[in-house]
Amino acid sequence: MDTLTIAATGRTPGVAFDFPAGQLRLTGESYPDDVATFFGPIFTALRDYLAVPGHTPIRFDMELLYFNSSSAKALMNIFQMLEAVAKAGRPVAVVWSHEEGDESMRELGEDFAEDLRHVAFSLREVPIGGIG
Amino acid sequence: MSFNLFAAEEQAVEQARALGERLKEVAPDCVAGFEALIESFQRSIREQRRLLRVSDRLQAQLGTANQELERRRREAETALVELREAQRAMLQAEKLASLGALVAGVAHEINTPVGIAVSCASHLADATGRLKTMSESGGISRGDFARYLATAADTSDLILANCERAAQLIAGFKQVAVDRASSERRRINLGAYIHETLVSLQPKLRPAGHGVSVSCPAELELDSYPGALSQILSNLVMNALTHAFAEGQPGGMAIDAAPVGGDMVRLIFRDDGRGMTDEHRNRVFEPFFTTRRGQGGSGLGLHIVHNLVVGVLKGSITVDSAPDRGTAFTLLFPRCTPDDPAPPAEAPVNPPA
Numbered sequence A: 001m002d003t004l005t006i007a008a009t010g011r012t013p014g015v016a017f018d019f020p021a022g023q024l025r026l027t028g029e030s031y032p033d034d035v036a037t038f039f040g041p042i043f044t045a046l047r048d049y050l051a052v053p054g055h056t057p058i059r060f061d062m063e064l065l066y067f068n069s070s071s072a073k074a075l076m077n078i079f080q081m082l083e084a085v086a087k088a089g090r091p092v093a094v095v096w097s098h099e100e101g102d103e104s105m106r107e108l109g110e111d112f113a114e115d116l117r118h119v120a121f122s123l124r125e126v127p128i129g130g131i132g
Numbered sequence B: 001m002s003f004n005l006f007a008a009e010e011q012a013v014e015q016a017r018a019l020g021e022r023l024k025e026v027a028p029d030c031v032a033g034f035e036a037l038i039e040s041f042q043r044s045i046r047e048q049r050r051l052l053r054v055s056d057r058l059q060a061q062l063g064t065a066n067q068e069l070e071r072r073r074r075e076a077e078t079a080l081v082e083l084r085e086a087q088r089a090m091l092q093a094e095k096l097a098s099l100g101a102l103v104a105g106v107a108h109e110i111n112t113p114v115g116i117a118v119s120c121a122s123h124l125a126d127a128t129g130r131l132k133t134m135s136e137s138g139g140i141s142r143g144d145f146a147r148y149l150a151t152a153a154d155t156s157d158l159i160l161a162n163c164e165r166a167a168q169l170i171a172g173f174k175q176v177a178v179d180r181a182s183s184e185r186r187r188i189n190l191g192a193y194i195h196e197t198l199v200s201l202q203p204k205l206r207p208a209g210h211g212v213s214v215s216c217p218a219e220l221e222l223d224s225y226p227g228a229l230s231q232i233l234s235n236l237v238m239n240a241l242t243h244a245f246a247e248g249q250p251g252g253m254a255i256d257a258a259p260v261g262g263d264m265v266r267l268i269f270r271d272d273g274r275g276m277t278d279e280h281r282n283r284v285f286e287p288f289f290t291t292r293r294g295q296g297g298s299g300l301g302l303h304i305v306h307n308l309v310v311g312v313l314k315g316s317i318t319v320d321s322a323p324d325r326g327t328a329f330t331l332l333f334p335r336c337t338p339d340d341p342a343p344p345a346e347a348p349v350n351p352p353a
C-alpha cells in the first residue's frame, strides 16, 4: 500500500498518509460513531508500514481541530508506535497544529508530547480557519 | 499539601517500586518484566490524565457552544419581535399614506367647484356694486338693469350648481373616509360605492388621461365592510398606475362586478398594461415583495389587499397576468359577510359507548 487517503466527513477526519514520502497527516474533526471501525484500517496500514525497516524520515502532521476522547486515545497509540520506530533509530517528527489563541489545544499538545523522547515534537500555530 | 487527583495511583506506583526492590532478592529474573509493568502502568496514568484534559476541554467547548446557542436564540427572538413591530409600523404607515392620499384627493376634487363658486360670487358682487353706484347717482337705465338681472341669474345658477356638486363630493368622501377609518359594517350599493371611491382617485387618473370603466348591476347591494372595499379598489388602481402603464401613456382599467349564485359577488379589476412574469405573479401577495424597492415601493399594497379580501370580506383573490397582456385580479366574496365564527366551544365530551 503506497498511500492511504480518506476524505473528511463531518464526524471523521481527513487522512492523508503518503507512505513512500513518509508524510502522514490527519485533518479536520474526529468524533466517529464507531472508533474501531474508523481507526482500525488506519492502524493496520500504519503498523504494516512501520513494520518494514526503512530510513525515510517520517513526519506526522496533527491538524485536528476537534477530537473526542476515543480519538485522543487513538492518537496516543499512534504516537506510541512512532516513538517505538524513532527509538529504533528512524527520524520521526510530529507537528501539532493549533489555532491561534487556542491555549488549551496548545497545552494538550505539550501533554501529548510528554511520552515522546525520540520523536522530534513541535507546535505550530496557524491562523484561525487556516487549517485544512 | 496540594490536592492530587491521582494520589492513589501514585501511591500504588510507590508500593510497586518497593515490591520491585524485594523482588530483586527473591526473583531477580522477574525484575525486568516487573519494571516494564510499572512503566506501562505509569504511562497509563499519564494517558488517563490527558484523557481527562481532553474530556474537560470538550465539556468546556460544549458549555461555550450552549451559551452561544442560547445567546443566538435570544438574539433571534429579539430580532423577530423587532421585525414584527417594524412590519406592524409599516402596515400602519401604508394605511395612513392611503388615507392621506384620499384626503388629498378630496381637497383636489372639491377645489374645482368651490373655485368656480367663489369666482362667480365675486363677479356677482362686482356687478351688484356697480348697480348700487348707478342707483345712488340716480342713473339706472332699463338696459343696465336687464344686463344685471341676466348676470345675477347666470352666476347664481353656477354658484348653486357648483355648491351642490361640492356638497355631493363631500358627502361621498365623508362616507368613504369614515368607512376607511372605522372599518364599520353596513349596507351599500356596490356600483355607487365604486364610483365614490373612484372620485377620490380622479386627481391621479385625470392628468395622465387614464380611464376606468365600471360595469355593475345598479341594484347590487352588499352588507359588508365598505372601508375595506374602498381600500382594496384604491390599492389596485394605484398599483395599475405605478406598475402597469408606461410614463405619460394613458391606460385603461375596468371594474366588473356581478352577483354569482345569489350569495356571492365576483369583482374583477383589470388593466391593459404591461402585465408581469409568472415569477412575479406568483409572489405579488407576499409581504414586502416589490419590483420598485428604493423607488417608493413598500411591497405591502397587495399584501394588504389580500388580507382585506380574505380576512375582512371573507373571500378569495386570484391574479391572472402575462407580460404585455395586462393584469386581472378576481375577487370572490359573500354579499353578506358572515360573522366571525364564535370562539371554538369546549371539546365535546365523548358520548357514552
Ligand SMILES: Nc1ncnc2c1ncn2[C@@H]1O[C@H](COP(=O)(O)OP(=O)(O)O)[C@@H](O)[C@H]1O
Pocket (backbone or CB within 6 Å): B239, B240, B242, B243, B244, B271, B273, B274, B275, B276, B280, B284, B289, B290, B291, B292, B296, B297, B298, B299, B300, B301, B302, B303, B327
Ligand atoms: N397592475 C399591475 N401590473 C403589473 N405589475 C403589478 C401590478 N400590480 C402589482 N404589480 C407588481 O406587484 C408588486 C407588488 O405590489 P404591491 O404589493 O402593491 O407593492 P408595491 O406597489 O409597493 O411595489 C409590484 O412591485 C409590481 O411588480
Ligand SMILES: [Mg+2]
Pocket (backbone or CB within 6 Å): B235, B238, B239, B299, B300, B301, B302
Ligand atoms: Mg402597491
